[in-house]
Amino acid sequence: MQRFRITYNKGASLQYIGNLDLHKVWERYLRRARIPLAYTQGFHPQPHIQQAAPLPLGFLSENDLLDVWVQSENWPPADFLTRLQVTHQPGIEIVSIADIPLNSPSLPTLIISSLYRVILLDPYDADDLKDRLENLQKQSTILRTRRNKTYDLRPLIEQIDLFLNPLNQCAEFRMQLAAREGATGRPDEVIGELGFDPYAARYIRTGFIMKE
Amino acid sequence: MDQQIIQRRLERILPTVEKPGRYVGGELNQIVKEWESVKTRVALAFPDIYDIGVPNLGLTILYHILNARDDVLAERVYLPWIDMEKAMREHGIPLYALESKTPVKQFDILGITLPYETLYTNVLNLLDLAAIPLHSCDRTSHDPLVIGGGHAVFNPEPIAPFFDAFAIGEGEEIIHDIVNTYQTWKASGASRQDLLIELAKIPGIYVPSLYEPTYNEDGTIRAVQRLHPNAPQVIQKRLVARLPKPPTRFIVPAIGVVHNRVSIEIMRGCTRGCRFCHAGMVTRPVRERSVDEIVSSVREALDATGFEEVALLSLSSSDYTHILDLVSRVASETSDHYLTISLPSLRIESFSVELMEKLRGSRQGGFTLAPEAATERMRNIINKPISTQQLLDTARAIYSRGWTTIKLYFMIGHPLETIDDVQAIADLCKAVLAIGRKIIGKRANLHAGVSTFVPKPHTPFQWVACDTLEQIEAKQSLLKRELRGPGLKLTWNNPHETLMEAWLSRGDRRLAAVIETAWQLGAKFDAWQDQFNYEIWQHAFQKHEIDPAFYTHRLRSENEIFPWDHIFTGVRKSYLLSEYHASLQEQTQRDCRQGCFACGILPKYADLRRNNPGDHWKCPEVPRRPLRTEIKEPVMG
Numbered sequence: 017m018q019r020f021r022i023t024y025n026k027g028a029s030l031q032y033i034g035n036l037d038l039h040k041v042w043e044r045y046l047r048r049a050r051i052p053l054a055y056t057q058g059f060h061p062q063p064h065i066q067q068a069a070p071l072p073l074g075f076l077s078e079n080d081l082l083d084v085w086v087q088s089e090n091w092p093p094a095d096f097l098t099r100l101q102v103t104h105q106p107g108i109e110i111v112s113i114a115d116i117p118l119n120s121p122s123l124p125t126l127i128i129s130s131l132y133r134v135i136l137l138d139p140y141d142a143d144d145l146k147d148r149l150e151n152l153q154k155q156s157t158i159l160r161t162r163r164n165k166t167y168d169l170r171p172l173i174e175q176i177d178l179f180l181n182p183l184n185q186c187a188e189f190r191m192q193l194a195a196r197e198g199a200t201g202r203p204d205e206v207i208g209e210l211g212f213d214p215y216a217a218r219y220i221r222t223g224f225i226m227k228e
Numbered sequence: 229m230d231q232q233i234i235q236r237r238l239e240r241i242l243p244t245v246e247k248p249g250r251y252v253g254g255e256l257n258q259i260v261k262e263w264e265s266v267k268t269r270v271a272l273a274f275p276d277i278y279d280i281g282v283p284n285l286g287l288t289i290l291y292h293i294l295n296a297r298d299d300v301l302a303e304r305v306y307l308p309w310i311d312m313e314k315a316m317r318e319h320g321i322p323l324y325a326l327e328s329k330t331p332v333k334q335f336d337i338l339g340i341t342l343p344y345e346t347l348y349t350n351v352l353n354l355l356d357l358a359a360i361p362l363h364s365c366d367r368t369s370h371d372p373l374v375i376g377g378g379h380a381v382f383n384p385e386p387i388a389p390f391f392d393a394f395a396i397g398e399g400e401e402i403i404h405d406i407v408n409t410y411q412t413w414k415a416s417g418a419s420r421q422d423l424l425i426e427l428a429k430i431p432g433i434y435v436p437s438l439y440e441p442t443y444n445e446d447g448t449i450r451a452v453q454r455l456h457p458n459a460p461q462v463i464q465k466r467l468v469a470r471l472p473k474p475p476t477r478f479i480v481p482a483i484g485v486v487h488n489r490v491s492i493e494i495m496r497g498c499t500r501g502c503r504f505c506h507a508g509m510v511t512r513p514v515r516e517r518s519v520d521e522i523v524s525s526v527r528e529a530l531d532a533t534g535f536e537e538v539a540l541l542s543l544s545s546s547d548y549t550h551i552l553d554l555v556s557r558v559a560s561e562t563s564d565h566y567l568t569i570s571l572p573s574l575r576i577e578s579f580s581v582e583l584m585e586k587l588r589g590s591r592q593g594g595f596t597l598a599p600e601a602a603t604e605r606m607r608n609i610i611n612k613p614i615s616t617q618q619l620l621d622t623a624r625a626i627y628s629r630g631w632t633t634i635k636l637y638f639m640i641g642h643p644l645e646t647i648d649d650v651q652a653i654a655d656l657c658k659a660v661l662a663i664g665r666k667i668i669g670k671r672a673n674l675h676a677g678v679s680t681f682v683p684k685p686h687t688p689f690q691w692v693a694c695d696t697l698e699q700i701e702a703k704q705s706l707l708k709r710e711l712r713g714p715g716l717k718l719t720w721n722n723p724h725e726t727l728m729e730a731w732l733s734r735g736d737r738r739l740a741a742v743i744e745t746a747w748q749l750g751a752k753f754d755a756w757q758d759q760f761n762y763e764i765w766q767h768a769f770q771k772h773e774i775d776p777a778f779y780t781h782r783l784r785s786e787n788e789i790f791p792w793d794h795i796f797t798g799v800r801k802s803y804l805l806s807e808y809h810a811s812l813q814e815q816t817q818r819d820c821r822q823g824c825f826a827c828g829i830l831p832k833y834a835d836l837r838r839n840n841p842g843d844h845w846k847c848p849e850v851p852r853r854p855l856r857t858e859i860k861e862p863v864m865g
Contacts, residue, residue: 029254032242033482037249041482044256044534061566074243106254107482137239215243 017054020084020096021114021123026077029107035070041105042067042082049103051096054085068123069130069195071221072202079111079223083123091115121227129174129225130195132203133188135218140187142180148210149178149189158209162202169209172201192225231329234321238329241315249483250278251312253304253326256480257532259291260327261301268407268414270294271325271335271372273305275342275350276755281306282479283487285541286341286378290399292475300407303327303335304479307354310753316357323357332358337410338372339403340391342380345732346725346755348387351376352747355390362744364392364437369420373410382465382510383685383792386735386743388436392424396432396795397465398496400472405430428458432466434795435459441737441791447778449736449789464796467833469840471496471515474522476529489537489570490529494522494554498543499820499846502600503611503811504642506684507543509804510797513829514547514821514846519554526558530567537568546575547819549846551583559586573598576614578625585629594633594675595626601642602652608814610642611807616656620663627664633673634660640703641681641695641726643811650703653678654710661715675717678707680726684733685792686799688807691784694730697723724762728754731779736791739779742768800828824850 030038043063046053055061068081086096093113100110152158153176158169175192193201204214242248263269272290274281281287287304294302303325308316316323322331332338338360340351352362360374361367367374376384377395384394395402409430413423428435438459442450454461474492481488497514498507526538540558542548558569569587574580576597584595599619601607607614626634638653657676664672680700683689695703700723711718731739745768753759769776784790786805793801803826810817817825824830830837830847837845 029252030482032248032252034249037483040484040488043536044480046534047536048531048534055566073248104256106256215240218239 017118018086018088018091019116019118019120020086020093021116022082022084022100023111023113024080024082025109025111026071026080027107027109028076031076031107032074033107034073035067038071039065039067041108045100045103045105045108046084048105049099051084051099052087054087066123068224069127069200072204072219075219075221077221080221081123081224083116085118124197126226127195127224128227129192130201131222131224132191132193133220133222134191134203134207135220136187136189136207136212137216137218138212139185140180142187145178145180145187149176152176152206152210160205160209162205169201169205172199173206176206195224231324234324234329234331237319237321241312241319241321245312245315246309247279247483249481250306251308251326253329255482257477258304258327258479259295259302261295263301263328263330266301267299267411268301268337269330269335270300270302270337270339270407271305271332272302273332273338273340273354274307275340275347275354276307276753277309278306278481279483279485282481282485283489283491284341284343285475285491285493286343286399288475288478288491290339290403292477293400293403294407297404297407299411303330305332305338305354307350308357310759313353313357322359323354333360333371335372336414337406338374339395340374340376342376342378342387344755345380345386345729346760347380348732348743349747349751349754351387351390352744353752363389365389367392367420373423375406379507379510382506382795382797383733383735384434384436384795385441385737385791386732386739388737389740391436393427394434394436395466396434396463397797398467400468402430402432402466406433425456425458428456428460431460431464434463436737439794449791449793451789452794462794462796464832465510465798467513467798467836469515469833469836470842470844471517474517474525476525477532478529478535480533480535487537487539488535489539489568490526490533490535491539491541492522492525492529493517493541494545495542495548497846499547500544501611501807501817501820501825503609503688503807504600504639504681504684505543506687509687509799511543512797512799512827513833516549516844516846518844519550519557522554523557523561527561530562536566537570538562539570539572542573544573544575545571546573546577546580546583547821555583555586572596576619576622578622581622581625581629594635594673595631596635596637597622598637599656600637600639601645601649602638602656603649605814606642606645606649606652608816609644609811611811611816613816619656620659623660624663624667627667627672632664632668632671633675634664635675635677636660637677637679639679639681640707641700643689643692647703647706650706651710654707657711657716665715670715673715673717675719676707676711677719678704679721680723682726682730682733685790686795686797686804688804688811690734690790690804691786691788691808693783694727694780696781697727700726722757722760725754725757725760727776727780728760728762728765731776734791735779738772738774741772742774745771796832798827798829798832803827821846821848824848826850 053063056064064085066083071077093115097113159166160169172194177190179188191203203219207217208214272287274284291302294300305325324331355362360371374392376391377399381394409426424435427433428438438456440453444450495516497511499514502508600612640650657674661674683692683694704720746765749764751764
């Protein structure tokens with residue numbers, strides 16, 4: 017058996033797909049590519065694959081990660097890559113595939129933080145934006161309620177920067193948010209806290225900060 | 229409105245609605261063509277949400293046939309769920325096709341499939357969301373040609389004013405005739421009325437505006453007048469002599485839908501002759517695909533989709549000639565994939581248990597049998613003659629081979645049913661569960677699905693009355709009282725929904741106004757238990773001073789002209805009547821593969837069969853009798 021780590025981009029065709037559905041999309045994609053998947057043990061064997069971190073509905077992602085266990089020995093990742101590239105899956109673009117040790121820690125436990133780009137869909141007023149961001153950064157606690165639970169958003173925001181593009185009138189935030197078990201920041205919550213309609217923005221998770 | 233504007237508005241509203249993946253298209257195997265690269269654009273619509281519509285096999289077949297043509301593109305349309313509809317109306321987004329996001333109104337042809345009647349109010353909602361006038365007579369050259377098809381339109385009258393034309397019967401060939409006629413008409417620059425008159429020349433096309441029913445004082449049909457010489461007196465359904473290669477490049481939705489699977493039709497039509505069964509009557513004759521073709525299609529479809537389930541579809545799997553061979557080969561073909569293979573509609577016999585055993589993984593869902601009635605008298609009336617002993621023996625085999633749940637499907641409300649026949653359903657269920665208990669103890673389960681019979685057009689029971697609300701409720705309360713306790717589960721239909729299905733099924737053209745009013749009052753998604761609103765329909769009937777009981781609870785006289793008599797399924801009315809008489813005498817009819825009972829299919833499609841010889845068409849050979857007088861079709865005005 018071998019374990020491979022796939023780095024991929026999730027594009028517009030899969031933008032509105034939840035996590036469980038994305039899992040199914042991967043299973044079918046790998047089956048079409050005739051990858052000899054390893055199955056989990058038990059009453060209902062399932063293909064052994066694992067995603068890195070859940071992505072909220074409506075988000076795009078770049079450099080996302082997936083681990084796949086394959087019934088193979090010394091199969092070069094380059095062959096795996098070719099197999100996936102010739103098999104069509106709308107919304108998934110493979111960046112790279114690496115062979116990793118079977119006993120390395122599970123993907124979700126390696127993730128510390130997530131990186132996001134958030135593009136506002138409405139025209140902006142530059143001064144107003146800067147004021148709002150400064151105001152947010154000044155605070156030491158930001159109490160918010162989500163699904164009837166109150167939590168402090170501030171410590172989850174590890175970094176936030178504003179980029180303004182006067183040419184196409186696009187305002188973009190780049191954020192690094194905590195993504196540890198029980199301490200995961202959501203960029204739409206940050207946008208809401210800044211006083212914008214969270215739905216009037218495009219969200220792209222661009223990568224992870226991982227344990228060494 | 230162009231696609232970019234729609235796309236931009238969608239980006240705002242999609243995050244706010246439930247399951248936005250329904251509204252974006254872009255799935256594996258969708259076919260996208262350049263709008264300007266083709267002559268004719270067809271929108272294929274299923275008038276319910278994406279989740280229900282995507283797996284529909286009829287539209288899948290048409291999608292592939294149309295897109296195989298260089299001069300045509302076909303795209304898919306489904307209805308938005310209530311939250312999305314609200315958002316679309318608020319943001320001024322018209323109904324659009326998924327592939328290109330083009331508004332439905334900009335297509336040349338809009339084809340709407342109607343596999344069942346409870347979609348009718350959704351059709352009006354669909355037209356309204358697309359900004360297409362509801363009535364055929366109000367449409368102009370700026371509107372698509374609106375065509376209906378599917379099993380429900382064997383009685384098109386209740387929705388006649390809303391459609392420009394109906395395609396009666398199987399769609400594989402008639403769809404080309406429709407497109408070709410449309411192209412010729414478009415090039416000619418003639419009027420929309422001319423198009424309808426040209427379409428009426430195509431065998432199997434019914435243009436309702438070219439007919440006008442008149443009524444007797446008692447409300448029954450006096451005659452159906454033809455308003456144009458091109459309109460045939462009788463519209464005979466289309467059928468294909470040989471089933472063409474099945475579609476294999478199924479759309480693979482990225483969200484879960486009702487059936488996530490490869491569906492391969494192994495056989496069309498049914499020779500069993502169950503008298504309640506609409507599908508069994510209107511899809512005759514039986515045509516089978518070869519084992520080789522099915523197996524290679526399954527392989528091809530799995531490669532193209534990656535689905536984890538395969539359904540081998542037909543009205544009666546056990547009757548497929550080479551069923552054992554087929555099941556063995558499909559099972560070995562798919563053995564390395566942990567796949568589920570479903571095989572619906574198995575006969576009640578122990579051989580069915582052997583068949584299911586060959587399909588690994590199929591045990592999860594329980595074992596389903598459909599005796600439909602619990603006494604031998606009742607099963608003779610409906611012509612589903614199996615003995616109670618045979619059912620019990622089959623149940624014993626199922627429980628002893630490792631299944632823990634048996635699902636039994638019954639109907640209440642069959643003609644001549646007494647309360648004793650209903651009691652017998654409860655007794656039989658308990659007897660089956662007792663067998664299970666003996667074999668596997670407390671692990672044994674029995675699930676009784678008891679629906680209510682609705683008499684359907686074009687069947688031997690088209691003359692009979694549907695049970696009244698009081699009758700249905702009395703029968704259901706008996707079952708609810710009897711079928712409780714550990715291991716027993718009972719499901720039933722809401723009687724109000726049954727009544728709606730009953731009036732829609734055998735309605736005439738006057739019902740169209742009721743449907744339209746019901747929709748205006750808010751009726752839609754009538755097939756959804758949580759959306760159906762009986763009161764709205766009552767108001768609509770009252771407004772038009774029509775008594776729904778006229779359609780539902782009336783025993784028809786044997787010489788009544790039915791609203792659907794000018795639509796001909798190939799099965800003669802006189803044959804249906806003789807079957808009705810036989811049912812009243814509790815007489816059964818054999819499987820007609822063993823001998824022809826002259827339902828009418830063979831003489832009506834004699835040329836078609838002669839031109840397509842081979843043993844795929846399963847009617848038995850009938851020696852031609854010299855100079856037999858053809859039995860007349862129903863007389864038309």
